[in-house]
Amino acid sequence: MTASGASSSARPSLVIVGAGPRGxxxxxxxxxxxxxxxxxxxxxxxxxxxxxxxxGRIWRQEQSPLLWMNSHAEDVTMYTDDTVTMAGPVRExxxxxxxxxxxxxxxxxxRLQGAYxxxxxxxxxxxxxxxxxxxxxxxxxxxxxxxxxxxxxxxLEGLARPLTADLVVLALGHLDAELDGEQRVLASYAxxxxxxxxxxDFTADSDLSVLRPGEHVLVRGFGxxxxxxxxxxxxxxxxRYEGDTYVPSGREPVLHVGSRRGVPYHSKIGYDLGGERxxxxxxxxxxxxxxxxxxPDRFDFRxxxxxxxxxxxxxxxxxxxxTAHPERTAxxxxxxxxxxxAADAAAREALVASAVxxxxxxxxxxxxxxxxxGTRYATHEDLQEALRDYIDADLGRRHNPAHSADLSVFxxxxxxxxxxxxxxxxxxxxxxxxxxxxxxxxxxxxxxxxSLSRARILRFVGADMTVRAExxxxxxxxxxxxxxxxxxxxxxxxxxxxxxxxxxGDPLLRALHADGxxxxxxxxxxxxxxxxxxxxxxxxxxxxxxxxGPFTDGRTPGAFTxxxxxxxxxxxxxxxxxxxxxxLRDPARRAAA
Numbered sequence: 372m373t374a375s376g377a378s379s380s381a382r383p384s385l386v387i388v389g390a391g392p393r394g395x396x397x398x399x400x401x402x403x404x405x406x407x408x409x410x411x412x413x414x415x416x417x418x419x420x421x422x423x424x425x426x427g428r429i430w431r432q433e434q435s436p437l438l439w440m441n442s443h444a445e446d447v448t449m450y451t452d453d454t455v456t457m458a459g460p461v462r463e464x465x466x467x468x469x470x471x472x473x474x475x476x477x478x479x480x481x482r483l484q485g486a487y488x489x490x491x492x493x494x495x496x497x498x499x500x501x502x503x504x505x506x507x508x509x510x511x512x513x514x515x516x517x518x519x520x521x522x523x524x525x526x527l528e529g530l531a532r533p534l535t536a537d538l539v540v541l542a543l544g545h546l547d548a549e550l551d552g553e554q555r556v557l558a559s560y561a562x563x564x565x566x567x568x569x570x571x572d573f574t575a576d577s578d579l580s581v582l583r584p585g586e587h588v589l590v591r592g593f594g595x596x597x598x599x600x601x602x603x604x605x606x607x608x609x610x611r612y613e614g615d616t617y618v619p620s621g622r623e624p625v626l627h628v629g630s631r632r633g634v635p636y637h638s639k640i641g642y643d644l645g646g647e648r649x650x651x652x653x654x655x656x657x658x659x660x661x662x663x664x665x666x667p668d669r670f671d672f673r674x675x676x677x678x679x680x681x682x683x684x685x686x687x688x689x690x691x692x693x694t695a696h697p698e699r700t701a702x703x704x705x706x707x708x709x710x711x712x713a714a715d716a717a718a719r720e721a722l723v724a725s726a727v728x729x730x731x732x733x734x735x736x737x738x739x740x741x742x743x744x745g746t747r748y749a750t751h752e753d754l755q756e757a758l759r760d761y762i763d764a765d766l767g768r769r770h771n772p773a774h775s776a777d778l779s780v781f782x783x784x785x786x787x788x789x790x791x792x793x794x795x796x797x798x799x800x801x802x803x804x805x806x807x808x809x810x811x812x813x814x815x816x817x818x819x820x821x822s823l824s825r826a827r828i829l830r831f832v833g834a835d836m837t838v839r840a841e842x843x844x845x846x847x848x849x850x851x852x853x854x855x856x857x858x859x860x861x862x863x864x865x866x867x868x869x870x871x872x873x874x875x876g877d878p879l880l881r882a883l884h885a886d887g888x889x890x891x892x893x894x895x896x897x898x899x900x901x902x903x904x905x906x907x908x909x910x911x912x913x914x915x916x917x918x919x920g921p922f923t924d925g926r927t928p929g930a931f932t933x934x935x936x937x938x939x940x941x942x943x944x945x946x947x948x949x950x951x952x953x954x955l956r957d958p959a960r961r962a963a964a
Contacts, residue, residue: 382413383955386525386534388512388879389542390420391427392930393919395492396449396940397542398505400948402498403451403462408952414503417534419512419527425492426485427544434575437602438481441595441639441812444468445475446933447484449491454937457945462498464491466934476641478813488931508534514882515539515916523915537961538951541883541905541918544930545573547876548868557862560840567861568845571868574599582861584608584622589847589857591836592865593630598812600865601626605823617822626823627857628865629832629849633743634761635820636811641770644778649690651786654712655683660793672797678716680787680801681736685719686711687783688734691776692727702726734780740804743834743851751855755824758831762821766814782936784809788928789939793900796891796924799869805928830857838862870922872896880922888913895924902950903943914954917947 387394398416422428440447450464451457467487468475496505510527517523524533550558554570561568567581574596582588582604590597606612609620659679663670670676689711693704700707707726714722727733738744742761748754768774784805791797823829833851840846848856868876871894872884884890889897889908896918897906903919904912920926925943932938954960 382415383961384415384417384534384536384538385951385955386417386419386512386523386536386539387542388419388525388539389427389544389920390418390422390424390492390507391429391542391544392425392449392488393542393544393940393944394418394420394427394540395425395488395495396930396944397540397919397948398492398499399449399462399495400459400941400944401503401952402495404459404945404948404952405500405503407460408949409503409956410500412502412956414955416503416505417525417536418505418507419510419525419534420507421509421511423485423489424507425489427488429545429573430481430485430488432482432485434481435603435607436480436482437606438575438599439478439813439816440481440484441478441598441810442933443475443639444471444473444477444479447479447487447931448934449488449931451938451941451945452935454935455941455945456937457942458949459945464494478639478815512879514879515886517915519914537955538915538917540947540951541879541916541920543877543880543918543920543922545867545920546870546880546922547572548871549874549876551869551874554864557838557840557845561845561862564843565860566843566845569861569863571596571864571866573867574603574865577863579603579607582624582863584624586624586861587857587859588624588626588861588863589832589838589845589859590626590628590863590865591630591838591847592863593628593632593635594806594866595636595810595812596867597628597635597865598816600863601820601823601829602816605819605828612819612822615818615822617819617826617828619826619828623828624861625828625830627830627832627847627859629834629836629847631835632741632807633832633834633836633849633851634758635817636807638765638769638811638814638817640778640781641814642772642775642778644691644775644782645772647690647694649687649779649782651683651687651783652790653683653686655679655787655790657790660790663794670794672801676791676794676797680791681716682719683787684736684780684783685723685734687779687786688776689723689727691779692732695775696732696773699729699732700726701728732776734776739808741834746834746851748833748852751830751852754831754833754852759821759824762817766817770814781809785928785933785936789937789942792925792927792939792943795897795900796893796895799893802926810928832857870895870926872922875922891924895926896922898923898925900925902946904950914960917951919943919947 444467447467451461514526523536523539526533558568608622611618693700833849835850838847844858845862846858872890887907889906899912903917905916927940
């Protein structure tokens, strides 16, 4: 990294707040586009982040080596390819497994991914023209000021004088949040009664020492945050696996886990898709998004968007089933495709019933979303056995290429997400559904859940889990076993903090919102879908402020992606880099007001 001093008023300057994967991806795009858009012009780039550039907070080295990524190493890249729709040039680079020299099917630990990200950052900085300098400030940004048409000021923690900049890009990544109303009540109750309440957090940052060996712990949340918690409280406390048997250390607590669905996220798929890929997008592409955006009245997700999503995912599923497993279908693909394209939802259901004989080969998104809906068990032990069977079945299906239509649906989900980004904030349900189906844990983690259940260190509460604070304890119950409840003195909220402006733990975002930046009904920062400029409450894009990441209504599945899947984050990074360079090279625009 080239270090510069304070930038002179004669040189253009850019402040990027957040030096993790998103900030790194932006620098890579600046380096790629600079030869075309910024040749011969000086520029000072200031990176503001208390953590090392590239890895940032989430992928830092200072965390347990037991924590894995949830993607195969061959499915992780920070580099563009010709599937990314963007104006800038493609600059290819190695995937994680190519860079690290490891088997592509490995689930690498997060520290290795952090090292890869730091290498990508250093390579991107080295690729910048010599007249562009980069300085890293290991501090937090607290506030942004300055007129819409003038230079911006960015105040940093511990410094009296702000950085001045022509443009500011917020690439903050995942953020902490203040407690919501229910969490405040639970935290207050815990303090009053000497209990433990761990609110939503990044599990690697949580103080788990307060969870005592052998004690019963309620856990609300069954996604990736729970997987991290499970690992740190078992292997992280000296337990080990001998085949499918867990050998406890005696230091583990007993975890009672439940959620809305009551089941873990689906296992990562354990095979490759040979043969023809589904030709996507088919029923939910740019034209359909344009039509939704052009409506004079606001579209409704469930009424207007979800039917298109369902049709697109169904197309991906049946394209694979008919082309790769035709022996399990009753008609030719060409006939089915023609009728499928013309049919409404009811007609499609009848078409599928007649053309796909085995119900297990049909795509039922409702059953996938709520597998325990309406299911009841007489005893708690019946539920334990049923959930172990569910995990066995999920592992079997997700690692069997005979069910390769599931992988085709995964590709459909990636395609759909890339399109829906343009719609802005469509509510939290879609992101949760996507994560549950497409971003679940590695298969070995589900096998560990099964082993821990047999060892009675992990207990399943069931669907629609509720928690009550009463009688000096926390009490949890679920709809799946009527009348059953479990009591504990500890409650862990195993999920990430929600990225809402009103409760953001980051003072910069709260100040930005108070200063007039617009938020969505769900609390995300509103940005221009074209180039991610921050919008005010009148819908005007700020000429000098941009924002990228999960706290915005332009959020994407991740800052890095699977190769050859279009990478919507890469598309956004390229648009912001090009907009920033075009602005910064124009002295008249920089000097305005």
